[in-house]
Every structure is written in structure tokens, then in C-alpha cells.
Amino acid sequence: MLANIDLTVVWAFIIAFAVFAYIVMDGFDLGIGILFPAFQPGRERDTAMNSIAPVWDGNETWLVLGGGGLFAVFPLAYAVILPALYTPIIAMLLGLIFRGVAFEFRWRDPRHRALWDVAFTGGSVVAAFAQGITLGALLQGIKVEGRAYAGGWWDWLTPFSLLVGAGLVCGYALLGATWLVMRTEGSLQDRARRFSLWLGAATVAAIAAVSAATPFLNGPYGERWFTMPNVLLTAQVPLLVAVASFLFFRLLRSGAERSPFLLALGLFLLSFVGLGISIFPDIVPGRVTIWEAAAPYASQIFLLVGASVLIPIILIYTAYSYWVFRGKVDAAGYH
Amino acid sequence: MLANVDALLLARWQFGFTVAFHIVFPAFSIGLASYLAVLEGLWLATGRQVFIDLFRYWIKIFAIGFAMGVVSGLVMSYQFGTNWSVYADKTGPVLGPLMAYEVLSAFFLEAGFLGVMLFGMTKVGPRLHFLATLMVAIGTFFSAFWILSVNSWMQTPQGYAFNAAGQFVPADWWAIVFNPSFPYRLVHMVLAAYLTTALVVGAVGAWHLLRDRTNEGARTMFSMAMGMIAVVAPIQILAGDAHGLNTLEHQPTKVMAMEGHFQSHPDGAPLILFGLPDQEAGTVRYAVEVPKLSSLILKHGLNEPLKGLDTVPRENWPPVPVVFWSFRVMVSLGMLMLLLGVVSLFARFKGKLYEWAVLHRFALAMGPAGFVAVVAGWITTEVGRQPFTVYGLLRTAESASPLSAPAVAASLIAFVVIYFAVFGMGILYMLHLMAKSPHRGEHGIEPGAPIRTAGITPAPAVGSGRTLHLAE
Numbered sequence: 028m029l030a031n032i033d034l035t036v037v038w039a040f041i042i043a044f045a046v047f048a049y050i051v052m053d054g055f056d057l058g059i060g061i062l063f064p065a066f067q068p069g070r071e072r073d074t075a076m077n078s079i080a081p082v083w084d085g086n087e088t089w090l091v092l093g094g095g096g097l098f099a100v101f102p103l104a105y106a107v108i109l110p111a112l113y114t115p116i117i118a119m120l121l122g123l124i125f126r127g128v129a130f131e132f133r134w135r136d137p138r139h140r141a142l143w144d145v146a147f148t149g150g151s152v153v154a155a156f157a158q159g160i161t162l163g164a165l166l167q168g169i170k171v172e173g174r175a176y177a178g179g180w181w182d183w184l185t186p187f188s189l190l191v192g193a194g195l196v197c198g199y200a201l202l203g204a205t206w207l208v209m210r211t212e213g214s215l216q217d218r219a220r221r222f223s224l225w226l227g228a229a230t231v232a233a234i235a236a237v238s239a240a241t242p243f244l245n246g247p248y249g250e251r252w253f254t255m256p257n258v259l260l261t262a263q264v265p266l267l268v269a270v271a272s273f274l275f276f277r278l279l280r281s282g283a284e285r286s287p288f289l290l291a292l293g294l295f296l297l298s299f300v301g302l303g304i305s306i307f308p309d310i311v312p313g314r315v316t317i318w319e320a321a322a323p324y325a326s327q328i329f330l331l332v333g334a335s336v337l338i339p340i341i342l343i344y345t346a347y348s349y350w351v352f353r354g355k356v357d358a359a360g361y362h
Numbered sequence: 363m364l365a366n367v368d369a370l371l372l373a374r375w376q377f378g379f380t381v382a383f384h385i386v387f388p389a390f391s392i393g394l395a396s397y398l399a400v401l402e403g404l405w406l407a408t409g410r411q412v413f414i415d416l417f418r419y420w421i422k423i424f425a426i427g428f429a430m431g432v433v434s435g436l437v438m439s440y441q442f443g444t445n446w447s448v449y450a451d452k453t454g455p456v457l458g459p460l461m462a463y464e465v466l467s468a469f470f471l472e473a474g475f476l477g478v479m480l481f482g483m484t485k486v487g488p489r490l491h492f493l494a495t496l497m498v499a500i501g502t503f504f505s506a507f508w509i510l511s512v513n514s515w516m517q518t519p520q521g522y523a524f525n526a527a528g529q530f531v532p533a534d535w536w537a538i539v540f541n542p543s544f545p546y547r548l549v550h551m552v553l554a555a556y557l558t559t560a561l562v563v564g565a566v567g568a569w570h571l572l573r574d575r576t577n578e579g580a581r582t583m584f585s586m587a588m589g590m591i592a593v594v595a596p597i598q599i600l601a602g603d604a605h606g607l608n609t610l611e612h613q614p615t616k617v618m619a620m621e622g623h624f625q626s627h628p629d630g631a632p633l634i635l636f637g638l639p640d641q642e643a644g645t646v647r648y649a650v651e652v653p654k655l656s657s658l659i660l661k662h663g664l665n666e667p668l669k670g671l672d673t674v675p676r677e678n679w680p681p682v683p684v685v686f687w688s689f690r691v692m693v694s695l696g697m698l699m700l701l702l703g704v705v706s707l708f709a710r711f712k713g714k715l716y717e718w719a720v721l722h723r724f725a726l727a728m729g730p731a732g733f734v735a736v737v738a739g740w741i742t743t744e745v746g747r748q749p750f751t752v753y754g755l756l757r758t759a760e761s762a763s764p765l766s767a768p769a770v771a772a773s774l775i776a777f778v779v780i781y782f783a784v785f786g787m788g789i790l791y792m793l794h795l796m797a798k799s800p801h802r803g804e805h806g807i808e809p810g811a812p813i814r815t816a817g818i819t820p821a822p823a824v825g826s827g828r829t830l831h832l833a834e
Binding site for chain 2: 087088090091092094095096097098099100101102103105106107108109110113114116117120121123124125127128130131132135136174175176177179180322323325326329330333334337338
């Protein structure tokens with residue numbers, strides 16, 4: 028029974044899930060870091076920070092799980108991708124260190140609070156931009172010879188990867204702004220709503236630009252999107268993006284508080300599905316498939332036993348935690 | 363050719379630097395989590411105010427240390443891929459799942475209990491809160507369990523096979539997890555974490571005793587820490603000896619480097635106390651040695667033969683001076699810890715534990731000794747494994763990523779600058795907290811502060827009231 032299930036595909040979906048969980052959960056708190064300088068020091072900044080303070084480090088653990096899972100189950104992909112994207116990945120890690128400690132240190136050291144605010148924003152922007160570059164560089168293709176990366180340490184730097192980087196910064200900022208629309212009141216909420224409007228426009232433009240450029244990259248993308256009968260299915264993705272964007276702007280203008288955030292998440296989900304269509308079943312696009320990169324069955328099943336018990340428990344805890352922290356927040360924390 | 367050597371060396375420094383920084387935070391967290399559990403347990407059992415005061419005093423310091431452990435650990439989970447990609451590809455099927463279990467157990471611990479432990483006393487009641495504290499202590503132990511299993515497998519690999527691609531693949535998970543050096547390393551490391559924490563707690567107690575001998579909190583923490591050191595230091599020396607004998611059996615080259623034995627000694631090897639090992643010449647200059655003692659320690663016989671590095675091809679030698687000296691730093695500090703334990707016992711016996719300023723100064727000076735000994739011991743075992751990443755099977759030179767030296771150099775500089783700046787500040791904040799004297803009615807995490815690093819679920823901490831600014 029179990030032998031009929033392809034564990035490699037199962038694990039590809041588990042890791043994709045971990046990555047998406049990371050994007051959803053850390054996306055909005057990175058976004059608040061990106062928008063931070065636009066808020067007034069004092070009340071507004073404290074409120075924005077407090078709305079994410081209880082959840083940020085749990086969010087970040089998904090990134091560790093994604094990296095650890097890749098090492099365990101697709102070691103070849105881990106070994107090819109990380110050296111190829113060396114610079115953006117190291118930059119991301121250092122950015123995350125800065126913003127991670129800023130939560131604790133900002134509170135503990137009020138005399139240097141302005142400095143830790145800069146660290147918080149700088150770290151968030153660098154982390155978001157580097158994640159986008161990582162994705163762009165992966166899509167545009169990396170040079171592989173044998174079982175190793177064979178390019179230089181600046182290969183990732185192209186107009187396309189920078190475009191994806193900038194797009195992701197906009198997208199995370201949009202998640203952050205709509206999160207604040209949902210979670211705050213008064214002047215901060217008004218400001219967040221204005222930001223959401225133009226960040227929404229920028230994000231949709233970025234999705235369109237990246238989608239338009241992707242089929243022209245050196246990869247099998249055009250064929251996966253445009254051949255019959257695939258196209259009947261894949262055409263639904265841009266269609267749904269258009270519907271979600273239309274609803275987003277309409278509801279945002281009408282004063283809705285919760286739906287803009289959910290629709291922004293919807294845009295991310297659709298982009299992620301689009302990404303899946305472009306890449307699957309490769310793990311290093313155009314070079315290595317999930318089956319070529321997979322660890323043997325013995326490794327997959329050993330880890331699956333623990334993961335299938337622990338991941339659902341973690342998810343239940345997470346859902347409970349977000350449920351408890353629903354509602355509005357102010358400078359002193361949640362009420 | 364030269365460029366490759368440089369990139370390799372830089373990659374080794376980078377790994378050594380980031381892991382040396384990382385290792386001190388978990389070493390402290392493991393010990394402190396257990397100490398907090400003991401304090402809370404004693405408070406529940408006796409109802410004495412001083413125990414809960416000390417619990418609240420130390421939990422603030424624990425929160426900062428834990429946060430720094432999380433962010434420096436994030437870097438470690440990517441270092442294997444960025445700088446050691448060939449190693450990652452080859453060992454991933456065996457070591458990847460063990461590391462993933464480490465992540466999952468740390469994850470699980472954060473998910474369930476950290477938020478409750480840090481912020482939840484008033485919400486869940488003392489007994490459930492004590493359970494959360496216990497679970498955090500157990501969780502830190504499980505993290506250590508998995509990561510040390512990985513490390514030990516690199517030292518004493520077994521239970522594997524090779525596939526067509528040249529990867530290590532699992533053949534027997536039980537043999538992999540419980541490889542020969544693992545039990546010794548686990549005991550040695552966990553005891554080291556306890557000692558490190560006891561030395562820090564003892565030094566903080568001593569600092570406040572030197573200023574005010576009547577401070578009840580300072581007296582209690584000093585007494586507990588000295589008691590712990592008096593018990594654990596001798597056990598640790600025995601555990602270290604057993605670990606050494608295990609190393610002699612499985613990694614004799616490492617022991618040769620630790621002992622500085624370039625030559626074989628067919629009829630009893632001397633114990634070299636000090637000297638300057640010269641790797642090129644293959645000799646220890648200015649050696650001060652005790653005849654036959656090394657054979658007595660390692661083989662339990664004065665005339666037992668011991669082989670030297672002259673029986674090992676030169677390309678398989680570890681860097682002897684580094685291993686030789688780091689080993690001596692660790693052992694000397696261990697002996698000083700033993701001395702501190704003995705002196706404190708004597709003072710206790712005389713009823714002068716809180717009076718002897720000399721003892722307090724000694725304890726204060728020994729505050730950082732645990733961290734130094736942990737890093738020195740780690741250097742001994744990891745550099746002693748060289749020139750292999752997987753002992754005897756995979757060479758370090760064949761493990762590194764195909765990166766150019768400038769890439770590795772640039773990232774190394776960035777790590778050094780940022781780690782010193784960021785973690786330097788963090789350590790400074792911890793020292794600030796330690797400089798405040800413990801007092802009656804100690805606050806927990808500050809009243810009015812929002813919940814910060816609380817793990818994935820701070821929710822149970824706040825319960826139905828959803829008020830985040832708890833004063834405990």
C-alpha cells in the first residue's frame with residue numbers, strides 16, 4: 028500500500044508547503060519591517076512592532092525547517108542551490124539576524140532605539156530582497172556540472188533576478204500593510220490603507236512583469252504553460268490573479284478590514300501555484316528533477332515518521348496561537 | 363591550486379567561527395533551563411520566596427540567551443550547503459534526517475512550552491507552569507541529543523553503505539544514531555553545559571556577595587552553584603577520561619595529536635605536560651614530560667606500548683599544535699574547576715562559604731571558564747578529526763563548495779563584524795541584568811513589556827484574557 032505512494036513527490040509537496048508557510052507567515056512581518064520608517068517613532072512604531080512581536084520567531088522557524096528538510100530529503104538540490112546563490116543567501120541570513128535581535132534589543136535599550144529601528148528595517152529589506160533574488164536566480168537557471176554548481180559567485184545578478192527581488196519587497200510590504208489594516212485602528216490604519224493601495228498596484232505589476240518574462244528565460248517554462256491540454260488548466264491562474272486583484276482594490280476602497288489581507292495572501296498563493304507549474308517536476312529548474320535529487324527511501328521514510336506526527340501538532344498550535352492573538356493591537360500590546 | 367587552498371581554509375575558519383559563537387548559547391541554555399526547573403521545583407516543594415525570586419531573576423537572562431541561540435542556529439542550518447556542498451550532497455541521506463529531527467524537536471519545544479515558561483505563570487498556575495519549564499529543559503536536551511549524534515557520526519561513522527553516486531546511504535539507523543562515540547560525547551557535553559551554567563551562576567552570586575554578604579538571593583545561588591561544581595567537576599573529569607579512552611580506540615590519531623606523541627613508544631609513553639609541537643619537524647620542542655604516565659592513563663600500565671604519529675602517513679595528520687594546546691587549555695580549566703569545587707566544600711565545612719572573599723574572587727574569575735573550556739574542547743575534537751570531515755572516509759579538502767576565495771573571504775568578514783556587533787550587544791545586555799542584585803519580590807519579564815521571543819505559540823501564555831503585558 029505505502030510502497031505505491033511515491034515518497035519523493037510527497038516530500039516535494041511537504042517542502043513546498045514549508046516554504047509557502049514561511050512566505051505567508053514571515054512575509055507580513057518582514058513587510059512591517061520594510062514599512063517601518065514610514066511610521067511615526069513612538070506610538071505608531073511600537074504598535075506596528077507589537078502586532079508581530081509574539082509570532083515572528085515561530086514564523087522564522089519554517090525557514091529552518093525548509094532548509095533542514097531540503098538537506099535531508101533532497102541533498103543534491105541543497106548542495107547545488109546553496110553555493111550557486113551564496114551571496115543572496117548569506118545576505119538573507121545576516122539580515123534576519125539583525126531584525127531578529129532588534130525585537131529584543133529595541134525594548135531593552137531605549138537609548139539606542141533609533142539604531143535598532145534602522146537595523147530592523149535594513150535587515151527586513153535585505154532579507155526580502157535576497158529571497159526574491161534567490162527565486163529569480165533559480166528560475167533563470169544555474170550552471171550545473173556533474174553533481175555540483177559550476178558557475179561564478181556573481182551569476183545570480185541579472186535584471187531578471189533584481190526584478191523578482193524588487194517585486195518580493197513590494198509583495199511583502201503589501202502583506203505588512205494589509206496586516207496592519209486588519210490589526211490596527213486610527214491614523215496608523217489609515218496610513219496602512221493608503222500604502223496598501225499603491226503597494227497593491229506595484230505588486231500586481233511585478234507579478235505581471237515576472238510572469239511575462241519567465242517563458243522567455245532559458246528553461247522549459249513556455250512548454251509547461253502553453254501546450255495543449257495544459258493551457259486549459261494553466262490559463263486559470265492569470266485569470267484568477269485578475270479576479271483577486273479586482274476584488275482587492277474594490278474591497279480596500281470600500282473600507283473592508285480583513286479581506287484585503289486575505290486577498291493579498293491569495294495573490295501570493297496564485298503566484299506560488301504558477302511557480303509550481305513552471306518548475307515541477309524539477310527542483311533545480313531545467314537541470315535536476317526531484318527524483319534525481321532525492322535521498323533514498325530509507326532516509327525519506329525515517330524522517331516522514333517524525334514529520335507526520337510533529338508537523339500537524341505544530342500547525343494546530345500555530346492556528347490556536349493566531350486565534351488567541353486575533354483582534355486589534357495598540358502600543359502596549361494586544362488586548 | 364593556491365586559490366583552492368585559500369578558499370578551503372577560509373571556509374574552515376568561517377564554519378569554526380560561526381559554530382564557536384553558536385555553541386556557547388545552547389551550552390548556556392541547556393544548563394540554565396535545568397537550573398530554572400530545579401529552582402521552580404524547589405519553590406513548589408518548600409514554598410520559600412528566594413527560589414521564585416531567583417527563578418524570575420534568571421529567566422530574563424535565559425530569554426536573551428535563547429533568542430541569540432535561535433538566530434545563530436539559523437545560520438548553522440545553511441552553512442553546510444553554502445560552504446560544504448560536496449559534504450552536504452554525500453552525507454545528506456544519513457545526516458540530513460538527524461538534523462531535521464533536531465529542528466523538529468526544537469520546533470516542537472518552542473511550539474508548546476517556551477511561551478508558557480516565559481510569560482505564563484499567572485495564566486496557567488504554578489503546576490502547569492512547572493511542567494512547561496520541565497519540558498523546555500527536556501527539549502533542550504533532545505536538541506543536544508540529535509546534534510551530538512550527527513557530530514559523533516562524523517567522528518565514528520557506522521551503519522552506512524555507499525550508493526552508485528558515491529553518497530553515504532543509511533543501512534542501519536540504530537547503528538547510525540548510537541554510533542560508538544555518541545554516548546561518551548553526549549554525557550561529556552551535557553555535563554559541560556551544567557558546569558558552564560554553574561560557573562556563571564556562581565560568579566554572579568560571588569559578585570553580589572562581595573558587595574553584600576547578607577543578600578539572601580546571592581547566598582542561595584552561590585551555594586547551589588558551588589555545590590553543583592563540587593559534584594559535577596569530578597564526574598566530568600571521569601567522563602572526559604572515558605571519552606578519551608573511547609577516542610583512543612576509534613580515532614587513535616586524534617589522541618596522538620592531543621598527547622603530542624610524534625614518536626611511537628614501545629615500552630611506555632611519557633605524558634608531555636607542556637612543550638611546543640613542531641609539525642614540520644615532527645617533534646615537541648622544550649617538552650616537559652613525566653615518563654610513562656601517558657601509558658598509565660591511556661592503557662593502565664606503565665610499560666604499555668603506545669603508537670605515535672610516525673605510524674600514520676603525514677597527509678593524515680591533524681594540525682598537532684592546535685589540538686595539543688586546545689586540549690591543555692580544556693584540561694587545565696577542568697582542574698581549576700575541580701579546585702574551586704574542593705575549596706568551596708572546605709569553606710562550607712568550615713561554615714565560611716559566604717565569608718571568604720578569596721573564594722568569591724576565585725569563583726568570579728572562573729565565571730567565563732566554562733565557555734572557554736567548551737570551545738577549547740570543541741576545537742580539540744573537531745580539529746583532531748582533520749584532515750577528514752567524515753573520519754577516515756571523506757577528506758575536508760574534498761568536502762568544500764566550489765567557491766572562489768573572495769566569496770568566502772567576504773562572507774567571513776561580514777560574519778565576524780556582524781556577530782561581534784550584534785552578539786556583543788546581546789552579551790552586554792545579559793551582563794547588565796547580571797550586575798543587578800537579586801532582591802525579594804523579583805519581577806519576571808518586565809511589566810508593560812510586550813511579548814517578544816516567545817516561540818511559535820505564545821498563545822497559552824496569555825490564555826483567554828489576551829493581556830500581553832504580564833508582570834508575573
